[in-house]
Amino acid sequence: MQKICDICKKNVAAIHIEKHAGENHTQMKICCQCAGIEALSPENLKSEDLQKIIADLAFLQKPSEPEVCSECGTTTVDFDKSKRVGCGACYDNLKASLNLHLYPNVIQNKHLGKTPFKLGFEPIQKEEVDELQVLEAKLTSLITDEEYETAAKVRDQIAELKKALS
Amino acid sequence: MNSFFKNLASRSMPWLCLSGPSSPIVLSTKMSLARNIAGQLYPDKLDELAGLDVLEDIFEVSESLPDYERLNSYELNTLNEIEKDLLLERSHITHNSVFSGIAGVIIDEEEYFSVLVNDEDHMKIQVMRPGLELHKSWKYLTYVDDIFGKKLKYDFSNDYGYLTASPEHVGTGLKCEVLLDLTGLYLSGQINGLVQSARVFGYELQASENQDNRKPQGRYILSTVKTLGVKEEKIISSFKSFINDVIDAETRSRVKLMADSSHRIQNLVSRAYGTLKYNFMLDEGEAFDLLLTLRLGLQLGLFENLNFKQVEDALTCSGNAHLQSVMQELLSTEDLNKTRASMVRKKIGLAD
């Protein structure tokens, strides 16, 4: 019996991946198209292809526990539906559900712009950082931490940035 | 209907008609800041009582803005349907806010400045200018932001900056956009390439969606996307240099277009002019298409007895809500189309 790809549910799966993390075992079958590679056979599989596949396997990450904001009652499900938070506290209370790093407007999780007027906040005097450097450092540490979902996104951001700079 | 609304119905937005830096390729600049007030739920979650409290607080602080006498503040649920539609057609409010019950708007007499209250966020402070005026707009915007910020405690985190209802705006809360006339790139089939390269640079290029399902013609909105992890000044200066590249590309393609196919374009424009002159009924979409074609002729210098303001006035004032405001009543589709035909003729100097 041929195995069907778990992502597109259409093509024949070419890759079988298992992840063992303590008690949790996850497995996944995917086709070449969904893995983002032209064709795949053990002979022509390059190590960079393999790295790319691993970085793309966001879905191997277990979905985070459902969260709820104690201030406004917004839940993970609410957020997934509306893509809006209910209050400022949601940014901490629904942190895992928000997945801020996935948003195209997010370059790094640290605000660099102006700060409110006379409200006791220390104005941020951060040096203007090199975007590319930040992202590359982020990628290395994410791969070390096995945060493949985030790593895949960051890798794409780097690729886009490099293309833009070239 | 008060004089402010009567005035609106009779003209297009002044910042869309005047010429400014880099016009006529850059028609106008819009810049906005999303802000929320600490300790309050966001508008989606606010009940009516708390929502109207927030609205009142914001209206009250707006009294300390410069030129307060020139500002008009409205709670949307106190306006009638025609008035709300008129603000909607001019993009001062959103569909969402029309139905919210707690939304409001502050607009200056000439429509250069507005604050949308309790829409997606508690406040969307917005500045509009003719042509390309990013630095001036930012200067004014941040000045007004500080006036509000001195009296209202904004929702802010050291990590994520200004907190917003949608994570898409968190950080600076800043969005910059320019309305562009890219007729040259559009007609020469280069728009899709530009959409792609805009994305690579972190911008978004979209057909200006005044009319659903109509051909976009040459009008596009280019806007910034990045908000977290980058300074406002950096956003603005990078955006400006990208826009300058777009202007160069458009200028080159217009020169080439006029050299290669001036007769084809002249034919297109003359036909549009003829149709506008001799017709009895015009639907909204057709009027839009024909007027944009006319505008193209203007861009390419094919008219001497017509100016951009006339065409912009005709474009804006031929919307259904505008026609009904002028006529002071709700009209049937047939009456709308008849009224539109003569309104457009009047605005472009072809009065019956």
Ligand SMILES: [Zn+2]
């Ligand atoms: Zn597949």
Ligand SMILES: [Zn+2]
């Ligand atoms: Zn919340």
